[in-house]
Amino acid sequence: MQRRTFLVVDGDNLRLCARNRGENLAWIRLLRYLREEFAADRRELFVTYRDEEQLEYWSRICRLALYYFSPYKVMSDDAGALRGYPDQCIIDLIWQNMHEYDRFVLVSSDRDFDSVLRDLHGLDKETVLITDRRHESEWRPRELADHRVELAELLPHFSLTHPQPELPVAYAS
Secondary structure, X not given: OOOOEEEEEEHHHHHHHHHHOOOOEOHHHHHHHHHHHHOOOEEEEEEXXXXXXXXXXXXXXXXXXXXXXXXEEEEEOHHHOOOOHHHHHHHHHHHHOOOOOOEEEEEOOOHHHHHHHHHHHHOXXXXXXXXXXXXXXXXXXXXXXXXXXXXXXXXXXXXOOOOOOOOOOOOOO
């Protein structure tokens, strides 16, 4: 029996982590890599925008990413009103699908997800967390996930700022 994989990318958190490391992401290459690496049956990308410039940026990324991630969620965040809302949408989506998938891959360094990771662990679901080590003092992702991939090891391979060769598939399986 083949395991079913659900992959969720917290786009805002990933963009923030990349920016804090001085990287500008090659989003399409990264999304393609994640899809192929984890052989995900379902893929979700969540992003928010605060102004027309960000809306145009995310709309362009999402149109190009449709082949790799579908559906995606782009939400307006006027004056920061949605702070935390995309995270809750991700948590709700994972909870709704807990019994349909065997493995959950989450790309985020946000500690808001620790409760859903604990629930998945309690159901003996395999979990993979792609996170930034810089946030580990705030929470302990190693205790919550079966496998952890360090974001700092992935980002340089998907950087427009400091390009390096793209990783081969099967890096983190």
